[in-house]
Amino acid sequence: MTTAKHSKQNRAVISDYNGYDYKKIFWEDADRKYEDAADRMAIRKLLPREMENFVDVAGGYGRLADEYLPRAKSATLFDYSKTELAQAREKYGDKLKTKQGDIYNLPFKDGEFSTLMMIRATHHFKDMEKVLAELYRILRPGGIAVIEVANKRTLPRIARYFTGKTKASPFTHNVANLSDVDKDGFFNYHPKYIENLFREAGFKIDKVLSVSNFRSKGLKKVFGTKNLIKMEKGAQAILAPIRFAPSIYYRLEKPGDK
Ligand SMILES: C[S@@+](CC[C@H](N)C(=O)[O-])C[C@H]1O[C@@H](n2cnc3c(N)ncnc32)[C@H](O)[C@@H]1O
Numbered sequence: 230m231t232t233a234k235h236s237k238q239n240r241a242v243i244s245d246y247n248g249y250d251y252k253k254i255f256w257e258d259a260d261r262k263y264e265d266a267a268d269r270m271a272i273r274k275l276l277p278r279e280m281e282n283f284v285d286v287a288g289g290y291g292r293l294a295d296e297y298l299p300r301a302k303s304a305t306l307f308d309y310s311k312t313e314l315a316q317a318r319e320k321y322g323d324k325l326k327t328k329q330g331d332i333y334n335l336p337f338k339d340g341e342f343s344t345l346m347m348i349r350a351t352h353h354f355k356d357m358e359k360v361l362a363e364l365y366r367i368l369r370p371g372g373i374a375v376i377e378v379a380n381k382r383t384l385p386r387i388a389r390y391f392t393g394k395t396k397a398s399p400f401t402h403n404v405a406n407l408s409d410v411d412k413d414g415f416f417n418y419h420p421k422y423i424e425n426l427f428r429e430a431g432f433k434i435d436k437v438l439s440v441s442n443f444r445s446k447g448l449k450k451v452f453g454t455k456n457l458i459k460m461e462k463g464a465q466a467i468l469a470p471i472r473f474a475p476s477i478y479y480r481l482e483k484p485g486d487k
Pocket residue numbers: 242243244245246247251286287288289290292293307308309310313330331332333347348349350353
């Protein structure tokens with residue numbers, strides 16, 4: 230993720246992972262086994278057991294492909310980064326189709342997929358309305374979308390706000406733009422704001438999970454990764470109604486007959 234580029238069509242910022250070894254730097258070299266396990270737990274609960282035609286949108290190098298490949302008759306990995314798509318092809322070969330492009334203009338037909346998933350990507354997208362319109366378009370009626378959202382209203386941010394360490398309120402519905410991160414900005418969303426966008430796009434919210442509830446270096450030190458994973462198992466559904474975790478997972482349905 231070395232540079233920020235502007236796409237000509239809509240001037241939205243693209244977080245460019247070309248030439249950045251996301252797999253090694255973010256997942257393998259850092260201590261993120263807990264976060265990876267938390268994502269997998271949520272996906273197992275939310276993805277349909279059997280899927281006709283599935284796409285992993287902004288799926289990177291296919292970190293989560295071993296979760297969806299056994300459930301899908303056909304699976305496609307879509308991403309902007311050629312570097313990551315090449316890593317996926319090396320690992321999965323013909324089992325996983327790959328397609329490169331920009332999320333704001335998805336290179337897929339209307340209603341092409343029965344199911345889609347988009348994990349750890351919303352924080353890159355400045356124009357979520359356009360992203361959701363595209364996701365809705367490529368899903369067939371009755372189709373399912375599993376989308377992870379970067380939450381701005383987390384417990385640590387609430388604590389920082391009430392102890393005066395930040396003036397940025399986690400309670401307002403405006404999009405939080407952490408613009409100095411790698412120059413291209415990370416966007417975080419208030420749950421109510423994003424849920425309104427889902428509904429406005431035409432989706433029905435079917436299920437919600439609270440994910441990565443214990444994402445903290447301190448907690449990892451005190452409890453250890455194994456125990457945090459056990460705690461996460463119980464917490465994802467129980468804590469969903471309060472939506473205070475850094476990742477909120479949604480299972481959405483595009484209304485209509487299959
Ligand atoms: C944090 S990674 C997440 C990858 C994967 N979903 C996962 O959970 O391991 C974010 C991904 O979004 C992709 N991305 C960023 N902007 C994009 C855009 N405009 N169109 C398509 N993909 C984009 C990046 O290339 C990167 O692979």
